Amino acid sequence: MVLTVTGPGRYIALEGAEACGKSTHAVLLANELGAVLTRETGGTRIGAAIRQILHDTDNHELSDHAEVLLIAADRAQHLAEVIRPSLAQGRHVVSDRSAYSSLAYQGYGRGVPIEVVRSTSDWALDGTWPELVLLIDVPPEILAQRMSVRELDRFEQADAAFHDRVRAGFATMAAADPQHWLVVDGTGSMDEVAATIRSTVRERLGI
Numbered sequence: 001m002v003l004t005v006t007g008p009g010r011y012i013a014l015e016g017a018e019a020c021g022k023s024t025h026a027v028l029l030a031n032e033l034g035a036v037l038t039r040e041t042g043g044t045r046i047g048a049a050i051r052q053i054l055h056d057t058d059n060h061e062l063s064d065h066a067e068v069l070l071i072a073a074d075r076a077q078h079l080a081e082v083i084r085p086s087l088a089q090g091r092h093v094v095s096d097r098s099a100y101s102s103l104a105y106q107g108y109g110r111g112v113p114i115e116v117v118r119s120t121s122d123w124a125l126d127g128t129w130p131e132l133v134l135l136i137d138v139p140p141e142i143l144a145q146r147m148s149v150r151e152l153d154r155f156e157q158a159d160a161a162f163h164d165r166v167r168a169g170f171a172t173m174a175a176a177d178p179q180h181w182l183v184v185d186g187t188g189s190m191d192e193v194a195a196t197i198r199s200t201v202r203e204r205l206g207i
């Protein structure tokens with residue numbers, strides 16, 4: 001895996017299943033650090049248009065290959081407009097999801113060969129992968145409860161086996177690379193989880 005340190009600005013990603021709380025914690029962490037808060041997909045105007053295609057439940061015929069490439073296009077635009085300029089200015093970047101979501105969802109979940117997803121993402125990112133990945137882990141039963149009260153998008157409508165593979169994929173990546181990943185227990189209170197995230201970032205990155 002390519003992990004690039006580009007300067008004083010650090011690139012941190014929050015990952016996990018839908019409804020795990022990562023968006024809330026991305027906001028809290030970015031506020032704490034005075035970082036640029038962003039997200040994949042949809043972190044740019046063009047990315048938002050791509051995200052609509054990806055999430056639209058009418059687009060059931062979208063092929064797995066097209067999905068990988070649309071997400072890679074979002075990612076390349078995000079690198080050019082948000083990630084690279086922010087890091088170049090010495091700003092920290094906190095992103096709600098990253099290329100690791102593609103490895104989990106399109107690779108482990110959809111079954112697109114991991115190396116294809118990795119190399120496509122790497123090309124889109126020009127080698128700029130997050131330095132620290134915080135995986136917010138919440139048991140499927142709790143996630144199912146949270147999801148039962150919302151309208152599901154195209155990804156969320158995928159069957160339970162898909163979501164199990166995604167979860168296992170995240171766990172596999174985190175276990176294989178403990179230097180860059182940290183699994184955070186997402187079942188605690190919002191304050192507890194935020195404190196764990198904050199102290200991990202301080203410990204790992206010194207910020």
Ligand code: TMP
Pocket residue numbers: 017018019040041071097098099100101102103105106155156
């Ligand atoms: P979220 O931003 O609300 O979590 O939803 C984003 C959805 O997009 C989520 O279901 C995961 C999916 N996704 C992928 O499948 N691959 C990716 O690379 C990214 C960034 C997101």
